[in-house]
Amino acid sequence: MDAIVVEGLEKTYPKGVRALDGASFAVHPGEIFALLGPNGAGKSTTVRILATLTRPDAGSASVAGHDALADPAAVRRAIGYVPQQSGVDIEATGRENLTLQGHVQGMRGGKLRARVDELLAALGLEDAADRVVRTYSGGMRRRLDIGLGLIHEPSVLFLDEPTTGLDPEARARMWEELEQLAAAASLTVLLTTHYLEEADQLADRLAIVSRGRIVVEGTPEELKRRLQGDSVTVELGNGRVEHAESAVRALEGVREATAEANVIRARVENGGRAVPDIITGLEGRGIDVASVTISRPSLDDVYLHFTGRDFQAEDEEGTTP
Amino acid sequence: MTAVVHTWFMLGRQVRNLLRQPIWIFIILIQPLFWLLLYSQLFRRITDLPGFGATSYIEFLTPGIVIMTAFFSALWSGMAMISDLDRGVIERFLATPARRSSLVLSQVARSAITACLQTVIILGLGFLMGARVHAGIVGWLVILLAGALVAACFAGISHGIALLTRREETMIAVSNFLGLPLMFLSSTLIAFALMPGWMQWAARFNPVQWGVIAAREVVETSTDWATVGTHVAYLLAVTAVTSAFATWSFRAYRRTL
Numbered sequence: 001m002d003a004i005v006v007e008g009l010e011k012t013y014p015k016g017v018r019a020l021d022g023a024s025f026a027v028h029p030g031e032i033f034a035l036l037g038p039n040g041a042g043k044s045t046t047v048r049i050l051a052t053l054t055r056p057d058a059g060s061a062s063v064a065g066h067d068a069l070a071d072p073a074a075v076r077r078a079i080g081y082v083p084q085q086s087g088v089d090i091e092a093t094g095r096e097n098l099t100l101q102g103h104v105q106g107m108r109g110g111k112l113r114a115r116v117d118e119l120l121a122a123l124g125l126e127d128a129a130d131r132v133v134r135t136y137s138g139g140m141r142r143r144l145d146i147g148l149g150l151i152h153e154p155s156v157l158f159l160d161e162p163t164t165g166l167d168p169e170a171r172a173r174m175w176e177e178l179e180q181l182a183a184a185a186s187l188t189v190l191l192t193t194h195y196l197e198e199a200d201q202l203a204d205r206l207a208i209v210s211r212g213r214i215v216v217e218g219t220p221e222e223l224k225r226r227l228q229g230d231s232v233t234v235e236l237g238n239g240r241v242e243h244a245e246s247a248v249r250a251l252e253g254v255r256e257a258t259a260e261a262n263v264i265r266a267r268v269e270n271g272g273r274a275v276p277d278i279i280t281g282l283e284g285r286g287i288d289v290a291s292v293t294i295s296r297p298s299l300d301d302v303y304l305h306f307t308g309r310d311f312q313a314e315d316e317e318g319t320t321p
Numbered sequence: 322m323t324a325v326v327h328t329w330f331m332l333g334r335q336v337r338n339l340l341r342q343p344i345w346i347f348i349i350l351i352q353p354l355f356w357l358l359l360y361s362q363l364f365r366r367i368t369d370l371p372g373f374g375a376t377s378y379i380e381f382l383t384p385g386i387v388i389m390t391a392f393f394s395a396l397w398s399g400m401a402m403i404s405d406l407d408r409g410v411i412e413r414f415l416a417t418p419a420r421r422s423s424l425v426l427s428q429v430a431r432s433a434i435t436a437c438l439q440t441v442i443i444l445g446l447g448f449l450m451g452a453r454v455h456a457g458i459v460g461w462l463v464i465l466l467a468g469a470l471v472a473a474c475f476a477g478i479s480h481g482i483a484l485l486t487r488r489e490e491t492m493i494a495v496s497n498f499l500g501l502p503l504m505f506l507s508s509t510l511i512a513f514a515l516m517p518g519w520m521q522w523a524a525r526f527n528p529v530q531w532g533v534i535a536a537r538e539v540v541e542t543s544t545d546w547a548t549v550g551t552h553v554a555y556l557l558a559v560t561a562v563t564s565a566f567a568t569w570s571f572r573a574y575r576r577t578l
Contacts, residue, residue, distance in 0.1 A: 014577075051416040054578045076418045087413025091338040103330045104419035132341070148413065 001065060002026040003156055003188035004033075004050060009059035010212075011045055019045040020056065021212030027205075029155075032182050032189040034199040036299070037209030038315035043192035044084055046209075047160050050190070051081040064155045064188075077105070080149030084160040084192075086141050087148070090133045094125050094144050097133065098151055105152035119147045122181070139170040143177070150181070157182075159191040163198060175201050194315055196299035210307045210314070220299065227297040227305050229255065230271030234264040234278060237288025244287050251277050262290075267301070327420040331427035335401070336434065349394070349435065353443040356386045360510060361450065373512045375541075383447030384464055384536035385509040390443060391436035391468040392504065392529050395475035396496045398432045399483030406487055406574075415575065425480055425567045432476035433469040440468040452540065460539030463549055470556035471532035477563025484570035503529050508537075531555045 004027035011020040020042045027033040035043045048054045050063050052072035061068040064078035088097050095116055102112040120129045123143040133141060142162065149157055162178065163171040179202065182189050193199055199206045200220050207217040216223060236244055245259040248266050253274050257266040268274035271294035282289050303311040339345055361379050368378045375381040402425075405411050414424055444454070444464060454460040482495050504510075506523050507530035513521060524530040535552040538544055 048578070053412060053415055073418060076416060079416070081413070081416035083409055083412055083416075085409040085412075087409035089334065089338070089410050090408065091341060092334060096334070096337065100330055100334055101413075101417065104327060104414065104417050106418065 003029040005062045007060045009056045011056045023214050025207045025214050025217055029188050030186050031204040032202050034203035034206040035192040035209050036199040036206050038194055041209040042212040043209050044160055047158050051158055078155050080154040080157045082145045082149040082159045086145050088133050088144050093130050093132050095129045101148045102151045123147050156188045200299050215306045223302045224297045227301055229269045231295050232266045232268050232271055233293045235290040236262045237290040247281050251281055324420040324422050327423035328427045331423050332430050335431045349439055353390050353439050357446055372514050379450045380452040383452040384540050385533055387440045387443050387468045387536055388471050388532040389509050390439050391472040395432045395472040396479055396500055398476045399479035399492055402480050402483040403489055422568055425571045428480055429473050429476045429564055432472040436468045436472035437465050440465050454540050455542045456539035456544045463539045464536045467532045467535040470560050474528050474560040474563050477567045480567040481570040484574045507533050509533050528559050
């Protein structure tokens, strides 16, 4: 049985913002599943529905075998929810935060104390355990957030944008820690992210979310494979980018080409064979080529391919609800 | 039962966080002292007014200051809820089996406990300044109860407003709007008999006045226990209503998520 099943979720916020427009997906037990999409795509709304914080207008959702709409109490016992905005009590210590969270999850006494110690150690917070959270760094607070979600050993963990706001170094460390935690606890993890690298790095499977719908679902490798061929990026030495674009597009073995500033991006069947053709084709028209790079398709390309839109542009446009 | 246990845990968190703020402790200890000293000096000659009744102004004032302090602290108590909402603490608990009612009722209980603490300080200081609670130990308990109930009553209103508006600015405006009028529509500082007729009429519906009546009655030499009982009962009833308002507001807030 799947750990999470979502079918036809729809949600419109009071101000008329359509957050979800019929989203459906399933998460298998024990896997890390990423909802990848730009800001405002509906990822957070999906997680908030699954964590029983908000109700959809239509559709159904089940988590760990419980219906999130009919039996939210059972879902709350089975899940850990780590919100996008930290929910720690900054006036309390790390240990106090964890202990109170354990109490409301029905844990008591020595068993709870042992679990708190275990988590503090696993999260590298032993030394800071009895300091108030106000004194913690961003990365430490984030780790404590995750500890709060894990205190009662849930079977499903929701991580809403777990590394947003962390510097690259802290993000890389967080990825490692999340991988270890998920592997050790045979936990099902649903994470949302607008970092393509994050989904690529962490997720066993992922779904691309765009404008309230799931565009495509699969393993990162599967999705990249569906974009056969390579990407070639050509940086031009002099102008006339439109001429260059049409010249490249006309070449054999080139599927699509887009131009932006003085850079042409092309999807080709075989990078090694296409590059000489591209260079001679361009030079033949008097266009200088400054540099050429060949790369395997990235999730950026996947996003562009399946939604027809540029990920970065969409991300900057969207607003986080 | 779970609701009571969860309220206890949440209350523990709030009390602990307050005790960690030295400035808060300093203010709740010092502020009643200021009121008592300032008003007792400012209005010292007020007992000379014909028809005032009481002969010792400090004895008249002490129960009034107890209620006034409880009232003002509670009126602002909703700020704690706004800060919890802003910091995502409430939302974190909403994704757990934490009882919804415990998130609100623990705040109301926290206000009542703060009021009890301040009451003890004011009564102690009043005692040193010459005020005697003539009904004895039972009288002290009645004053504690009246202060706690006035605090709980207005904490309910304050949290209801905090949850409906979820904005500090609105909270400040509403608290300012209610604070002084409700205090002056009571016999906190001046004898009921000296208030204009229309104010006497309006004061009958003011929970602050109910608290002042109950608390002052046990200070006086001949306590009318029926009056004490009736006004404590009024306070219990209105506290139940305002707590219900706060929990209803919490449900309304959750529907906006």
